[in-house]
Amino acid sequence: MRTQLMSDQELVDQYLAGNEIALERLITRHKDKIFTSIYLMVKDEYLAEDIFQETFIKAIDTLRAGKYNEEGKFAPWVARIAYNLCIDHFRKLKRMPGIVTSEGDDIFKYMKFEETPVEEHVQLEKFEGKLKELIEQLPEEQKEVVILRHFFNFSFKEVSEYTNSPINTCLGRMRYALINLRKLMETNNVVFRY
Secondary structure: OOOOOOOOOHHHHHHHHHHHHHHHHHHHHHHHHHHHHHHHHHOOOHHHHHHHHHHHHHHHHHHHHOOOOOOOOHHHHHHHHHHHHHHHHHHOOOOOOOOOOOOOOOOHHHHOOOOEEEEEEEHHHHHHHHHHHHOOOOOOOHHHHHHHHHHHOOOOHHHHHHHHOOOOHHHHHHHHHHHHHHHHHOOOOOOOOO
């Protein structure tokens, strides 16, 4: 079909002109990355499916209302909607997700040894919890870059597109986030020993 050769913006224009197949093509084109990103953040398949559906319902409503003006940046725009819905979910729960690998495993599990004594295991769990709390304390722009890089596995180029910020700005925000995390760890006497 010709819709497979169209750019995202052309598909949006076609959908707005009444071509429902164009919308179907847009969703199909981006569903894997968006769903995976949501799943890695919420770590629950059914919840990820709900947020995924809500993401595209919001996108469709915005398109139908004539409020879409991202000028060819459909994927980062939809990713931003998904990200915001995930953040809303965690705000409701008052907790942060763990940092996960591309396979969906909590990265902290790789810091554990097979035969970890109970006391060390308890200390490690406390460290993990405290680190998540410290990430919550970062300034919004820094926290956003950390979440996009580590929860959504965005490249810095994708973070740049998503936040409408230059790559160097995103790199700087990550650098300052790490510096601030280190300071917060020192201030709060959070030490990781392995």
